[in-house]
Amino acid sequence: MGLHGIIEGCMQNNHRAYKQLYEQFYGYSLKVVFRYIYRYDKAVDVVNDGFVKVFTKLDKFHYDPSQNLEMIFMGWLKTVMINTAIDRLRKDNFLPEIGMTNEEVWIQDRLQSADQALLYKELIKEIKKLPPGYRVVFNMYVIDGFTHQEIANQLKISVGTSKSNLSKAKALLRNYIKTNESQVQACNT
């Protein structure tokens, strides 16, 4: 069944279609949420909450059949997941978490070089080390493409605060890149 059929089935509250949609986009959603949520198990929980929202609010998803349905749906899904992750962080008052990320959550990706995989893993780990407020702003602006105004509205902060948090987040990450410059350059080539 194509994505169109799955989405239509979901709109008709078909639980088989729900399951198919969940299994198809679980990995993508987890990779989005794990950038925002520090702990892996919490990220899994947020993803599951996000899918519940997707299933209950799927009637608000509108698409033009002539457009790339998968791309549009993934954009919509990403926003739902980000909103759910921010709601969870807000519920925890944006308090930073301590401890290290369990190494078991990483895999050996055979589709890319080990160096590249290692670099990407380390960069994401550095993002996760940022204070939650900086982390969210960095993820939303740099990676997910939100404007400062949209970030300010979402986080109930001012645009100036959003810009300031981004600047501080970049400063912290730049330090890491400087430290590991050779590795970064090797992956960029």
Added chain:
Amino acid sequence: MDDLFKRAAENYPLKTDGADWNAVAKKLAEPEEDKPAASGRYKHLFWLLLLLPLGGIYFYMSGKNEKPVNTANEIIVKQNNKDANAQGNNSPENIVEETSQQAPVSKKITPDVSNVKPAIRLNNSLVLVKPNRLQGQGRGRLNAIITSAGNITVSSDKQSEVTDQKTELATNTITADIAGTNKKDIANNNTDENTINNLSDPKRDDIKQDSDNKNTVEKKTTSLQKKNPKQKERGLYAGIVVGPDISTVKFQPVKNIGVSMGVLVGYQINTKISVESGISWDIKNYYSKGEYFNKSIVYPNPNTKIKSVEGVCNMIEVPVMVRYNLAGDKSNVSISGGVSSYIMKKEDYDYVIIYNNGQPYPHSSSYKNSSTDLLAVANFSVGYNRQVKKGVALRIEPYIKIPVKGVGMGSLPIMSTGLHAGITKKILR
């Protein structure tokens, strides 16, 4: 640097094979947790509906414990002829008996008995006369006649008054002019000679006691009558009201019913007009298209559009009303008009937002103590009021609240209608 992080976000090696559909299915089967107000608001309504009859019972019991007020002292006239005959006791104190019982009596009278009087018996009636008349000190009429039916006729020296009372006399009642020269006539009417003899020398102390008692009765009656005329009741009253609330923005679809509950306090200026105020806790549900929602505070970005919004708002309402009572005594109809101010305590919104790419996205936000909107709505209502006991009234009052300006974070013009049911009690007169 930004591109590097973007690539990292797409390609970082994360373990993603732990999809647990059962966990999601379980969450889907659970009731929604993100809208606690749904059960909370009906919890409020449940407790208020439970408290309302308790409040009514309290009002009823507090009224029941008040001493009943006699609207008039009643004087019961008993014909003791048979008893008197049986007991051989014809003293005046058996003639009239007064009581302050509330039970209805056969007759209510307020005779002028200040000059009572020995009595003589004529047939089956006792006739009270002025002692000096018996003694032949002058002419005059009988001062009081008690018929066998128990009626007292009080006469003066004027013939006309006696004539007016004639219809009340039983057939075996005789009026007589007992001026000293008429003693013989009385005797010819088979009066008890002994009675006459006894009464010719009346027990003045008994008579005086009787007259004192009757004076007291008369004073009480008068004072009570003064206390309980048909008064125009002014004073302070208070009450509680509760009822459903239906809110809409520009007559758009209603998604859910809210509730309104509170206390009111009022001052009755006269029988027609009173002024009321109070505090109520309102929970309003409404839906609106984004075009009516002022997003300048919540989403000032001009590129962000709100497609629709569903709101659940908890607010404190402070109304100021003038009430006009239409005709009626125990039950009446009233019309009210006034204004209300809203103090927004919590606003929960579910938005559908359209970002730059044109896709709609759901988003929820919650705002606490967000705004105070003074004189936000104009109130109108028509009420039916029914007095259930003195000072306590039930009221049923449909209302409509028309927005004067927008309220809340989105400055939405919310119109509300509903029904208030309540109970009020006078607390100060």
